[in-house]
Amino acid sequence: MTTPRRRLVPAYLATHGRTAAAGTHGLDRLSVLHAAADLPAGLGGEHRQLWELVRPGALTLAEAAAHLRLPVSATVFVAADLAERGALSVRAPIPSAQPVNRDLAERLLSGLRALK
Amino acid sequence: MDFAPSSSSAVLAGDAPSGAPAYLPPTDPVLMKLMVSGPFGVGKTTFVRTLSEIPTLHTEETMTAASVPVDDVSRTPGKTATTVAVDFGRITLADGDFVLYLFGTPGQRRFLPLWEDLARGALGALVLVDTRRLADAFDAMDLIEEAGLPYAVAVNRFPDTPPIALDAVRAALDLDPATPLVECDARERAGCVDALIALTEHVLDRLPPESAP
Numbered sequence A: 001m002t003t004p005r006r007r008l009v010p011a012y013l014a015t016h017g018r019t020a021a022a023g024t025h026g027l028d029r030l031s032v033l034h035a036a037a038d039l040p041a042g043l044g045g046e047h048r049q050l051w052e053l054v055r056p057g058a059l060t061l062a063e064a065a066a067h068l069r070l071p072v073s074a075t076v077f078v079a080a081d082l083a084e085r086g087a088l089s090v091r092a093p094i095p096s097a098q099p100v101n102r103d104l105a106e107r108l109l110s111g112l113r114a115l116k
Numbered sequence B: 001m002d003f004a005p006s007s008s009s010a011v012l013a014g015d016a017p018s019g020a021p022a023y024l025p026p027t028d029p030v031l032m033k034l035m036v037s038g039p040f041g042v043g044k045t046t047f048v049r050t051l052s053e054i055p056t057l058h059t060e061e062t063m064t065a066a067s068v069p070v071d072d073v074s075r076t077p078g079k080t081a082t083t084v085a086v087d088f089g090r091i092t093l094a095d096g097d098f099v100l101y102l103f104g105t106p107g108q109r110r111f112l113p114l115w116e117d118l119a120r121g122a123l124g125a126l127v128l129v130d131t132r133r134l135a136d137a138f139d140a141m142d143l144i145e146e147a148g149l150p151y152a153v154a155v156n157r158f159p160d161t162p163p164i165a166l167d168a169v170r171a172a173l174d175l176d177p178a179t180p181l182v183e184c185d186a187r188e189r190a191g192c193v194d195a196l197i198a199l200t201e202h203v204l205d206r207l208p209p210e211s212a213p
Helices: A045-053 A061-068 A072-084 A102-113 B008-013 B044-051 B063-067 B071-075 B109-119 B131-147 B166-173 B189-206
Strands: A032-035 A088-091 B030-038 B057-062 B083-093 B098-106 B124-129 B151-156 B181-184
Touching: A032 A045, A045 A061, A045 A072, A061 A072, A061 B057, A072 A088, A072 B057, A102 B030, A102 B083, A102 B098, A102 B189, B030 B044, B030 B131, B044 B083, B044 B098, B044 B124, B044 B189, B083 B109, B098 B109, B109 B131, B124 B131, B124 B189, B131 B151, B131 B166, B151 B166, B151 B189, B166 B181, B181 B189
Parallel strands: B030 B098, B030 B124, B124 B151, B151 B181
Antiparallel strands: A032 A088, B057 B083, B083 B098
8 A cells, every 4th residue: 555645635625625514424533434346437536545545454534534644524525425426335433333331331441451 | 752742743743654554453343432631742642652553643633624614714714724633543452343542632622622523422531641730631621521521530650750649639630539540651551551441440430330221
């Protein structure tokens, strides 16, 4: 994988000038992104970079933003575009979309204890 | 390991993502998030770096775009949105069942909108404090309380920190008796893990007993 250079396109162009947070698929910093299909024709630039980044494996949106050196807010739009076209699979941080409960917290605690 | 203050400009200048991305394990792990907060220079970046299994990354966050509609920037074209770097790392736990993300977030009141956005979905927060300037931690504690997150406080023991009893720290910070207060050296893994354990135990204490059937 290539290390992205400093982006040449300002963030507001990466979002095609959109400014309203519409249709963002509930994307969050910890949404898990993974390329799901071929890159649709006509998408280049940041879209291609993001799609290529998560083709070999899954990353969170925050990690993708960091690797692409795009602001999180712009990465949300790019990811939403790709997801709308079926080129990106997006899953919530907690697969079953349950709120944090005791079971999860207890498993986290035992995982932390095992680090010692 | 250095104790360089993690002002946002210093973070932006360094810590560029290097090498291939570390992809998530193909186990569909549950992802969880804890916040590491506190005043500038208290060791948040160091703490995250000590525990993270990947080189720490940072996102560029625009204050106005974070939680307010992005329109606000366009209405004031002469003004550049305040940009702040948020650094984060991750730890895989329980053979890939869990991936815990640690977000080092500035604890100043002016970051409130960003804070609320960052903290959404977080399990809890660890507040790092420097005993030589305890009062600097109040902003971070206020932000966390407003966000409704459970938190623990960890004294980051700097090499030149004069000894101070934890009881005195607890009194100075006016901590609730239930709030865990621990000591660590942000450069040493074992103490950092202990601080997260204390926080997670506290999170567990605050969760309702069995919620759903």
